[in-house]
Amino acid sequence: MLKSMLTKETVVVEDTCDTWQNAVLKAGELLKNTGAIEESYITAMAESVEKNGPYMVIAPGIALLHARPEDGVNEACMSLQVLKNGVSFGHKERDPVTLAFAFGAVDAKLHLQALQQLMELFNDEERLTKLKNCENVEEALVLLNE
Template sequence: MLTKETVVVEDTCHTWEDVVFKAGELLKNTGAIEESYITAMVESIEKNGPYMVIAPGIALLHARPEDGVNEACMSLYVLKNGVSFGHKDKDPVTLAFAFGAVDAQSHLQALQQLMELFNDEVRLTKLKNSENVEEALVLLNDL
């Protein structure tokens, strides 16, 4: 699911809202989600706090399928300096994965592969330190 069109390595985000918007835009640009899905991700964090920060330095951004998902999808924003989501133990976020699922089953394989990545400290550290999209994709494609 992660391709050259859906992975970015840079430091142009300064707030968690920027991160959510830009990671969502990658998916919107492929036609996989609607603008309403990005809005729903932001509103979910505003309402529920930084629960999407699932591990130190890692956010898994999402909303409900009915919020505007057209097809199962995922994007990754690698943030060189990290961004605070307001999580006292797991900030700053340096890897922001955004994903959309059309139903409860369609994203399970992608999430399983992400769990493999999250359990591989060496690969995860290399991904966090990626200098460009190509380098990040090599690490992701080895999963």
């Protein structure tokens, strides 16, 4: 499932992103450009961080950006930004974020399948470290598809 969601169109390697707001915007735009989400979903992700704080920073250096399906998800989707310089979301222990995944689900079953595969990636320390340090999209895609 991750292989079909994380593609050349939905993965970027950035060294110029400077705020969490820009990270959310870019991650959302990657999904919007594929037609998977509406603009309202990007707004909902940003509002969720503003309202609830940095709870989306789920592990050291990793954010899982999301909102509710009814906020504008057209199909199950995921994007990844590799943030070379890291971005602060305001989490005391887990900042800076260097991997920002954006995720949209249309139902609970698909949601759980995608998250399970993502957790397998998060548990592979070596692959995760390489992903955080990759230099380009092609290198990131190789690591994601291992």
